[in-house]
Amino acid sequence: MEIKVMHQILDWNEDVSDAVKAKLREHKVCLINVMGSPGAGKTSTLVELINRLREKFRIGVIEGDIAGQIDAEKIHAMGIPAAQIDTDGACHIEAMSIQNMLPEFDLENLDVIFVENIGNLVCPAEFNIGESFRVALLSIPEGDDKVVKYPLMFAETDALVMNKYDLIEYFGFDDKRVENDAREINPDVEVFRVSVRDGVGLDELAAWIERKVDSFYKEG
Ligand SMILES: Nc1nc2c(ncn2[C@@H]2O[C@H](COP(=O)(O)OP(=O)(O)OP(=O)(O)O)[C@@H](O)[C@H]2O)c(=O)[nH]1
Ligand SMILES: [Mg+2]
Numbered sequence: 639m640e641i642k643v644m645h646q647i648l649d650w651n652e653d654v655s656d657a658v659k660a661k662l663r664e665h666k667v668c669l670i671n672v673m674g675s676p677g678a679g680k681t682s683t684l685v686e687l688i689n690r691l692r693e694k695f696r697i698g699v700i701e702g703d704i705a706g707q708i709d710a711e712k713i714h715a716m717g718i719p720a721a722q723i724d725t726d727g728a729c730h731i732e733a734m735s736i737q738n739m740l741p742e743f744d745l746e747n748l749d750v751i752f753v754e755n756i757g758n759l760v761c762p763a764e765f766n767i768g769e770s771f772r773v774a775l776l777s778i779p780e781g782d783d784k785v786v787k788y789p790l791m792f793a794e795t796d797a798l799v800m801n802k803y804d805l806i807e808y809f810g811f812d813d814k815r816v817e818n819d820a821r822e823i824n825p826d827v828e829v830f831r832v833s834v835r836d837g838v839g840l841d842e843l844a845a846w847i848e849r850k851v852d853s854f855y856k857e858g
């Protein structure tokens with residue numbers, strides 16, 4: 639008998655992801671999976687997006703970290719329902735963790751849940767968590783070769799956000815190269831150049847998310 643442990647975990651994760659998706663659809667909640675390296679600016683970007691979108695949508699946040707609840711506390715302090723998944727060392731969030739977390743939220747009174755995934759460019763991309771769409775951050779100091787070196791993250795995302803754009807002149811970062819590399823493996827990807835520091839690109843990113851969430855509702 640053939641035993642493929644990793645394969646089975648992924649298959650099983652897909653089932654749970656589908657169940658999470660169905661439950662969220664039933665409650666009309668759009669889940670957005672936000673991914674990127676440690677320190678890429680996921681929480682900083684989320685704070686700015688929440689400020690731009692909270693008049694339009696009722697927002698909740700699930701923060702994923704290996705330990706601690708610093709990020710969830712930041713979001714909670716904004717008056718936004720927030721919960722923390724601590725993976726106790728695991729390097730990605732699985733759909734089961736989202737499923738277990740959903741009862742903590744009043745889904746009838748939410749339109750959008752942002753999930754900040756574990757800081758990691760590798761395996762979070764392998765695990766669907768019931769999301770309607772994905773946003774992958776790549777910050778300028780990480781280097782312009784990351785799309786080529788971590789292709790799955792950027793092949794599977796709906797948007798690529800180059801954050802910390804204010805630092806571009808210091809890092810010799812070729813943003814056109816990154817955009818071309820991403821389009822080669824993901825022709826429909828939306829590309830944003832953002833600086834949370836300077837406030838650049840955030841209105842455009844928020845407007846795109848608004849359109850994506852609206853189309854989630856139109857799909858019924
Ligand atoms: N210069 C600059 N710094 C930024 C920008 N965005 C975020 N930072 C800084 O980058 C650091 C990390 O930001 P976070 O938002 O905590 O990053 P994160 O991706 O949530 O990090 P983890 O949750 O630990 O994986 C903080 O010191 C931010 O102030 C930016 O656009 N420009
Ligand atoms: Mg964070």
Ligand SMILES: [Zn+2]
Nearest residue numbers: 728729730761
């Ligand atoms: Zn992992």
